[in-house]
Amino acid sequence: ASLWQDVPQGPPDAILGIAQAFRACEDPKKVNVCVGAYRTSEGNPWVLPSVRKAEGIMLENNEIKEYLPIEGDAAFVEKALQFAYGKNAPLDRIAGVQTLSGTGACRIGGAFLNAFLPGRTIYIPDPSWGNHKKIFEACGLTVQTYRYYERSQNGLDFEGMLEDIQTAPKGSIMLLHACAHNPTGCDPTPAQWQQIYQSILERDHVAFFDSAYQGFASGDSEQDAGALRAAVDAGLPVLLAQSFAKNFGLYGERCGTLSVVCGTAAQKDLVMSQLKCIIRPMYSSPPRHGSSIVKTVLSDEPLTEQYYEECASMANRIVDMRTKLVEKLHEVGSTHDWSHVTQQIGMFAFTGMSSDMCDQLTEEYSIFLTRDGRISIAGLNDNNLEYVAKAVHAVTD
């Protein structure tokens, strides 16, 4: 008998499993609106020209391949934190480490919380990015949800969210999507954020922001950082998981940061030392290519300007496709109210379709999406828009 004969089949990942099914599908009309990755109007992945330019500069400079320190490239982390928290951020009291993109940031943050705030529960929105629950449970935290989305209204359940924050045990951890909530595309307004922060303060909770789409919501990364910056201004205890996967198109480079806003510079040093203790036995040190790209772009003013324009162009194409999808749906005869789709922001449309309707889209039309009715708008373009609209109309009519 073999040593591993009793190892059972692990369940496939909900999202990556669909991507695999898409690749295997032989229907020439197949459409992938599952994956959260940007696609051009021709349906292709896009390496930002500013990123390519930065790689050229790195090559010219003969960049070396030595190990980074445990905490990553300090110059990258500084630029990344300024990008998130703003030019006037109190970086002297923010502990920040480079991470393996947003997933790695959540994981390091979760491990830190489990070590230094043991026994507390982390509350994630219902619904949330499918990996949140798994990541935080793997860190040893107890995961619960707070109400976030009212499916019958296709909008934010603000009353429910506030009530759940107010009734959670004091000192709980609240996971908040910094902008462009995945999968709903529905964010609180600035005024609602203020009320959320008041409740978090009253209950001595901790705010853990997950920022995977800064720049993707409005096209303006400054504007998209508003909720995070307001939380720091309001004096909340803040952690931030920052990803450069989507906004810089650096998906496979695994580039991000985890930061903890501390009360003093001395606290920051102590927190930094502990973050390093968590990272060292996990993977020693992060990869250097992606962080070097981000550092190079954000250290060069004209290149930063170019980057902002490219990020805005991605956001604008998505907004454009959102509008066109709803227009097409009406054009092909749908009489449903699809206004929530145009109101939503970020990469996804949370359509309200049932899992049966999603299955029908996949089985009968080779349109691949997650079974919660989420469509990745980035996967739409002028060539497949009408096909998708007709199919959505057919299954929702």
Ligand code: PLP
């Ligand atoms: N957080 C949210 C809400 C996401 O949607 C994603 C990616 O889809 C991530 C974090 C992390 O992605 P990555 O690990 O590629 O940065």
